[in-house]
Amino acid sequence: MTVSAEVIELCLKNEPRAQEALYKAYSASMFGVCLRYAGNRMEAQDILQEGFIKVFQNLSHLHSKEAIDGWIHKIFVNTAINYYTKQLKFQNEVSLKFESADATIQEDALSKLSHNELLKILQGLPTGYRTVFNLYVIDGYNHREIGEILGISENTSKSQLWRAKASMRKILRRIL
Amino acid sequence: MEEKDNIEDIYRKAFTGFEPPPPGQAWEKVKAELHPAELDKSKFSSLKERFSVFSRSPNLYPLLATAAMVLLLIMIWFSYSHKxxxxxxxxxxxxxxxxxxxxxxxxxxxxxxxxxxxxxxxxxxxxxxxxxxxxxxxxxxxxxxxxxxxxxxxxxxxxxxxxxxxxxxxxxxxxxxxxxxxxxxxxxxx
The missing domain is CATH 2.60.40.1120 (Carboxypeptidase-like, regulatory domain)
Known part of the structure; x- marks a missing residue:
């Protein structure tokens, strides 16, 4: 837990200083989440603000203070997904038979890329690919959970992930 | 098929615990949304702060009074000169x-x-x-x-x-x- 129970209590009383303390404790990590899900920095900032407003407005729904880290993370992921709801168009499932035919990218070449470059590639993906990639690869949801969150089938989730990685490989081959 | 490959690994490694500095003005916007009345108050207090320069410096009172008097005379002159x-x-x-x-x-x-x-x-x-x-x-x-x-x-x-x-x-x-x-x-x- 990044903040004390006392800070949470004061936030529940709508105390601005406590709210600022909580914001400071989570803003960097949550901005990281926002940047991954957003198409650019401006949108990430919008999501960050919207996310924190939801956090403070719904704090009374937090069942256990110890679970606040995961609870806040979930709010931000949901906020980011909702932000792009209208843009989320999932293409039909594709056959995954050829997935393994995609060559992997040289690990050392990949590791030479900076955070910023990796982020640019991720942000350049279509919203649906980017969302599934984030949920699956970084936030650790499985395809069944992703299907529930996004209202799609497990297979659609898998195909989105495959398409996301195929797109990324294409970009990486061009720049490496 | 939930096969992991090096793209996944690279991204997982790079973005787990990714904490970039948040934009500076974001908190102010969140706060304004949560406490709109407070924002108005702070606007008012910054105005008060500007004027409190005078209340903290009593030796400015004669200067202020003179300036007010001059202003009043100018207004009177102006109104008469245009009649x-x-x-x-x-x-x-x-x-x-x-x-x-x-x-x-x-x-x-x-x-x-x-x-x-x-x-x-x-x-x-x-x-x-x-x-x-x-x-x-x-x-x-x-x-x-x-x-x-x-x-x-x-x-x-x-x-x-x-x-x-x-x-x-x-x-x-x-x-x-x-x-x-x-x-x-x-x-x-x-």
Whole structure:
């Protein structure tokens, strides 16, 4: 837990200083989440603000203070997904038979890329690919959970992930 | 098929615990949304803060009072300097009338003066036929003099407007801009 129970209590009383303390404790990590899900920095900032407003407005729904880290993370992921709801168009499932035919990218070449470059590639993906990639690869949801969150089938989730990685490989081959 | 590959690994490694510095003004926007009243208060307090310079420095009071006085004088001067007097004499033939009343009408639209005319002041005409209107702002006016009823003059002369050359002719507009006009009125004979 990044903040004390006392800070949470004061936030529940709508105390601005406590709210600022909580914001400071989570803003960097949550901005990281926002940047991954957003198409650019401006949108990430919008999501960050919207996310924190939801956090403070719904704090009374937090069942256990110890679970606040995961609870806040979930709010931000949901906020980011909702932000792009209208843009989320999932293409039909594709056959995954050829997935393994995609060559992997040289690990050392990949590791030479900076955070910023990796982020640019991720942000350049279509919203649906980017969302599934984030949920699956970084936030650790499985395809069944992703299907529930996004209202799609497990297979659609898998195909989105495959398409996301195929797109990324294409970009990486061009720049490496 | 949930096969992991190096793209996944690279991204997982790079973005797990990714904590970039958040944008500076984001908290202010969140706070404004959560506490709108507080924001108004802080705007007010910053204003108060600016003015509190004076309350913290009592030796500035005389300076402030002088500045206020100068400002007041400038305003008074300005308002007076932009107001005028209209004065003149009323004649019945070659002689000045003794006593009567002068009427000043303001004309709001020169194009249709008789539809937009309003009586704004009256002034007595003294024994020497003199009258005076003061505090007149820039504009267009009609001026009329009525001799005192019951006097000999009223038997021979009628109430008349400035430069009216016959009973049926229209009144002439007096324009007041930068000067104090002197306007003599010659009553029309009956």
């Amino acid at each position: 005028h007097n209209i004065s003149g004499h009323a004649y019945a033939g070659e002689t000045r009338i003794s006593r009567g009343t002068a009427f000043l009408f303001q004309v709001y639209d020169k194009a249709k003066p008789y539809d937009t005319v309003i009586l704004i002041q009256t002034a007595p005409v003294d024994n020497n036929g003199y009258y005076r209107f003061s505090g007149i702002i820039h504009g267009n006016y009609f001026l009329r003099v009525n001799p005192l009823p019951g006097t000999d003059i009223t038997k021979n002369f009628m109430p008349s407007f400035y430069n009216q050359d016959s009973a049926s002719s229209e009144a002439v507009i007096i324009k007041v801009d930068n000067d104090d006009p002197t306007v003599d009125i010659h009553l029309l004979p009956k």
